[in-house]
Amino acid sequence: MPRPLVFGNGRLLVQCDHRGNIRDFAWPIGIWNHLSGRAVRIGVWAEGGFSWLDSARWERSHRYESEDPLVGVETHD
Numbered sequence: 001m002p003r004p005l006v007f008g009n010g011r012l013l014v015q016c017d018h019r020g021n022i023r024d025f026a027w028p029i030g031i032w033n034h035l036s037g038r039a040v041r042i043g044v045w046a047e048g049g050f051s052w053l054d055s056a057r058w059e060r061s062h063r064y065e066s067e068d069p070l071v072g073v074e075t076h077d
Contacts, residue, residue, distance in 0.1 A: 004062040020053035020060065 003015035003023060015024035021039040026032060042053045051057065 016062075018060065018062070020058075 004018050005016040007014045008029065011028055013024065013026040013029045014022060017023045017039070021041055023035060023037055023039060025034045025040075027034070039054075044051055044053065
């Protein structure tokens with residue numbers, strides 16, 4: 001399945017889904033996907049409150065910071 005953010009360096013591959021969850025983690029590339037599409041959720045604790053990044057309260061956009069494919073940006077409003 002296509003993923004909006006893909007990070008890799010030739011030996012390690014990490015792919016995030018449209019909600020900010022890590023879905024694919026392959027090391028070494030081409031041999032094992034340690035998650036097989038299962039989600040690794042990421043949460044944020046700030047200013048005395050906690051929220052999962054895949055919560056419906058977040059608005060998301062995905063892009064790469066530059067031409068460097070190892071720098072991705074997921075903005076939340």
